[in-house]
Amino acid sequence: MELGSILQFLENRSILVTGATGFLAKIFTEKILRVQPNVKKLYLLLRAADSKSAMLRFNTEVMSKDLFRILKEKWGGNLNPLISQKVIVVAGDITCDNLGVKDSYLLEEMSKEIDVVVNLAATTNFDERYDVAIGINTFGAKHVLDFAKNCAKLKVLVHVSTAFVSGEMEGLIKEDPYKLGETLNGTSGLDIDTEKNVVEETLNQLRAENSSEESIKSAMKNLGIQRARKYGWPNTYVFTKAMGEMLLGHLKDNIPLVIIRPTIVTSTYKEPFPGWVEGVRTIDSLALGYGKGKITCFLGDPKTIIDVIPADMVVNAIVVAMVAHANQPNESIYHVGSSVSNPVEFTWLQDYGFQYFTKHPWINKDGKPVIVGKVTVLSTMDSFRRYMAVHYLLPLKGLQIVNAACCQYFQSTYLQMYRKIKFVMRLIELYGPYLFFKGV
Numbered sequence: 001m002e003l004g005s006i007l008q009f010l011e012n013r014s015i016l017v018t019g020a021t022g023f024l025a026k027i028f029t030e031k032i033l034r035v036q037p038n039v040k041k042l043y044l045l046l047r048a049a050d051s052k053s054a055m056l057r058f059n060t061e062v063m064s065k066d067l068f069r070i071l072k073e074k075w076g077g078n079l080n081p082l083i084s085q086k087v088i089v090v091a092g093d094i095t096c097d098n099l100g101v102k103d104s105y106l107l108e109e110m111s112k113e114i115d116v117v118v119n120l121a122a123t124t125n126f127d128e129r130y131d132v133a134i135g136i137n138t139f140g141a142k143h144v145l146d147f148a149k150n151c152a153k154l155k156v157l158v159h160v161s162t163a164f165v166s167g168e169m170e171g172l173i174k175e176d177p178y179k180l181g182e183t184l185n186g187t188s189g190l191d192i193d194t195e196k197n198v199v200e201e202t203l204n205q206l207r208a209e210n211s212s213e214e215s216i217k218s219a220m221k222n223l224g225i226q227r228a229r230k231y232g233w234p235n236t237y238v239f240t241k242a243m244g245e246m247l248l249g250h251l252k253d254n255i256p257l258v259i260i261r262p263t264i265v266t267s268t269y270k271e272p273f274p275g276w277v278e279g280v281r282t283i284d285s286l287a288l289g290y291g292k293g294k295i296t297c298f299l300g301d302p303k304t305i306i307d308v309i310p311a312d313m314v315v316n317a318i319v320v321a322m323v324a325h326a327n328q329p330n331e332s333i334y335h336v337g338s339s340v341s342n343p344v345e346f347t348w349l350q351d352y353g354f355q356y357f358t359k360h361p362w363i364n365k366d367g368k369p370v371i372v373g374k375v376t377v378l379s380t381m382d383s384f385r386r387y388m389a390v391h392y393l394l395p396l397k398g399l400q401i402v403n404a405a406c407c408q409y410f411q412s413t414y415l416q417m418y419r420k421i422k423f424v425m426r427l428i429e430l431y432g433p434y435l436f437f438k439g440v
Contacts, residue, residue: 019121020044054091094140130224141244184232234433263337269310300435339440
């Protein structure tokens, strides 16, 4: 597809972007304003109580970011007039009907004007509460579809999902839709309304028992993992995203629908400049932990392909797919990853980390560089369990005995060590399927 035809399509279009304060949504917004300032309107939906607080969030969480540096340099003092003319910040919530938009005039304007809907709203936390994740990732997707159906000029709905994996998947994973009730492990009985009822019944029971908010939060997290694993998904995030896709495919009618499934999204490769990232994301936490000297061993098959994809490439794929499938009343799915075209092996990440932090060491709080070394690679779960037992669980047991003998004198040290070990084991439970993944 020629760049000119893409820019031509974007000209004078009105685009709704949900989850507008999110990582990809910010990059998408910057891209559109930079390459096609003649876009008609960008309606940016973000969670807020009213338009005033929505605008405050937009200014502090979007426009203030360094991501918009190139745009600010290009437009100078004319940027604010451009933003006020092109961008409409919308207070809303995709977990509600009509996307939670309370302004009836604005709602009517949007339904008349919007050409393209890009759903980027999601909770990407692997360990999210089940009630929160199913509300946003599953039924939120349905609310976006319902809204899109009411848009008189709609050309296409683009839903950004995720590349699903399970430990059992191997080889080439096809760009196939997930049909209603389909599961990864073949277990029958998956019903999305039933899942909603399970959430509500569990919450009602916990509240009837006067459980604390902390207990409810923990129970909801565990419920999500339990339900996901029952049907073959490794975590709550990908499970609720899969159910969202099922609803979209089942209820879309004649709406042109594109589903984009990125793999592990990393910092920008080229646009608007290399290396922009926000916060510590999935794989970034490993790099950071290693650079700070906190990670001395890695778990994973050295030959496993870590499927990473730069965020600006994902945004480019969204834009091109959006243009390519406008006015085509079918469902199209794209995996956006690197495991086939440019595979990155697990051991390469360790080598890159060692090379980088040797040249550019992390400076600790005492102002001294952290010296990193080669890490111990544990290539099986059994070797990991043995490592944890020798280095952490046995010392913890010893500390427990000493603590009991000394009338709980070492209680704070014991609890601190116990929490750290529990945290590591939870991380392995969540990320394990990705560390031994055999699919591309």
